[in-house]
Amino acid sequence: MSRELDKLDLFDVNAMLNDEQRMVKESIGRWVDERFLPLVAEHFEAHTFPMELVPEMADLGLFGSTIQGYDCAGLDYMSYGLICQELERGDSGLRSFASVQSSLCMFPIDAFGSEAQKQRWLPPMAKGEVIGCFGLTEAHAGSDPASMKTRAKKDGDDWIINGSKMWITNGSVADIAIVWAQTDDGIQGFIIEKDMPGFDTELITRKMSLRASVTSALFFDDVRVPDSNRLPKVKGLKGPLSCLSNARFGISFGPIGAAQACLQEVLNYTAERVLFDRSLDCNQIIQQKLADMARRITTAQLLAYRLGQLKDSNQIQPTQISLAKWNNVRMALDIARECRDMLGGAGITTEHVAIRHMLNLESVITYEGTETIHQLVVGRELTGKNAF
Structure with a gap:
């Protein structure tokens, strides 16, 4: 039945x-x-x-x-x-x-x-008693983290860290920062505590995206960090990149929720909004747009589900995460923009969710690897040639 x-x-x-x-x-x-x-x-x-x-x-x-x-x-x-x-x-x-x-x-x-x-x-x-932030990106080292200028120099049993980080979520509310810095022995990670002298944060304002989120810059001026705060089991870019892969996995699922919220709102709106003596969802063009959103959300759901299987079976590859992050964030951003348009003038206010999700997704498609970077990761897998 x-x-x-x-x-x-x-x-x-x-x-x-x-x-x-x-x-x-x-x-x-x-x-x-x-x-x-x-x-x-x-x-x-x-x-x-x-x-x-x-x-x-x-x-x-x-x-x-x-x-x-x-x-x-x-x-x-x-x-x-x-x-x-x-x-x-x-x-x-x-x-x-x-x-x-x-x-x-x-x-x-x-x-x-x-x-x-x-x-x-x-x-x-x-328990949420200690909040963390992650310091990798710099003003001139986003997609190319190996070019970071933040540096840690050994000084007896301590490290002296100088530099800065940019676009750091939770930065100004964090109790600790996981900071990656160049050393004489490659890139290493350090746990920097908020009360360490020389460590400061600055709130980034005037954002039109991720406004319900704290975004900051981090500054390190001769911050003395004991070696006991250095992450001892990793050196090189493998450390921060593995963290990013873990985060990108979650981001491959996240935008599905944003897209679903936008679609649900538009389903409700077009059923109730009457124009030319009938509800909007009676129109072919509206139904075609709704159907296309459902198709794209369904594709993203199945992609994310398979990604979850691969992750839980320890078979996942970075290229698969890149493909899912690229596809699913692009899907959600396109749907949020379309929904904003379908809401008409009402769509530009925060009385509706579409514009908020649309603006947020402009950041999501950029952070944790831009769309272009993920396309190049997939291209490298297909051709065996690095175009970075």
Whole structure:
């Protein structure tokens, strides 16, 4: 017998999830609906992040959710992807907060840190008592991180760090920064604490994107860092790039939520909006646009689901993450723009979600590797030749 399909999940991807994964998705979705969505427009307009929700996010197990032990939830990566999807259905800034805390800060401590570092930092980070940020990008070293100018020089048992980082999510609210710097022995990672002399942050304002997110610049002026704060188990670009791969995995899921939010809004609007004596969704061009959005969302869902399988089976390759991030963010940005247009003049206000998601996705398509960089990663895989 035929049954009505879920308009936001035409291929019933939800049925492919196991019970725990569905429970994670549904519980985070309810929290986003009940606790975050009533606040987001106000914070987007005010250029602030709702820090009062951080303890609730911690209680839900959103920080370091895939880490085993250290008071972390120990979920699989499919569940982490679904968390990102539901959070970004709320706002890219919400997903970014959790992504940075989990994939860019807790992950490198867990993967490359000493046992003492793990014991010191991971439990309070899981509880939301310590917030982290990730310092890799510089004003003149974005897509080419190897050209970073931030430098750490050995001085006895300490390191002296000088330089700066740019476009750092959570920077001005963070208690620690995972900072990558050039050394005489290659690029290395350091845990810099906010009260270390010479370490300063500056809030970046006048953003038209990710406004419900804290974005900062970091400055290091002869910051003395003990060797016990150096991540001992990695050297070279492998360290920061593996963190980025972990974050990009979540970003491959996140924009699906943003696109679903935009589609749901337009489905409601076109059903209720009457023009020339009939609802908008009676028009062929409207139905064609809605159908195309559903096609693209479904494709992205299946791509993300397969990516989750590859990640959980430890078979994932960086090229696969690049393809998914490129496809799914482009999908969501195009849908958000189309939905904004379909809402007419009302679409330019934060009374509707489309323009907020549209503006946010302009950042998401840029950070964690621009669309062009990911295209070149796939091109290199196909040709065997590096065009960077």
